[in-house]
Amino acid sequence: MEAAARRRQHPGAAGVQPGTSFLQARHSSIKAEEAAGTAPFHLDLWFYFTLQNWVLDFGRPIAMLVFPLEWFPLNKPSVGDYFHMxxxxxxxxLLLKRLPAPPVGP
Structure with a gap:
């Protein structure tokens, strides 16, 4: 049975610990346990993206109903287009927040 399981593995994945993805095993210098233990959930980003989604995506049709059409002639972008922009x-x-801070040099 172990031989059948070993045959199904991707070539080059021999000696890789279970639970490690193929790309992580081939291209990563850290172990899967270390990566899983150091990847925090960014609650602040989740909150910002959720707020942005609710205000801009959910609010777009509401704004289109509230603002008069005369303010947005057909040859100009609509209020929904401005929300999308x-x-x-x-x-x-918001994604720039994920980049590590540059080191402060002397």
Whole structure:
């Protein structure tokens, strides 16, 4: 039975601990246990993305109903388009928060 399980493994994955993905085993210098133990859940990012999603995605049709159509002629972007543009501009800045801070040098 063990021989059948070993045959199903990807070539080059011999000697890899169970629970380790193929890419992690081949391209990572840390063990799976270390990576799983050091990957925190970013509650602040989750909160920001949830708030952004509710305000900009859920609020877009509401804003389109509230603002008069005369403010947004057909040859200009609608209020929904502006909400979508804001979503696309704000998201990368929220993701920048995931980058590590640069070291402070002397």
């Amino acid at each position: 804001a979503y696309n501009i704000i998201t990368p800045f």
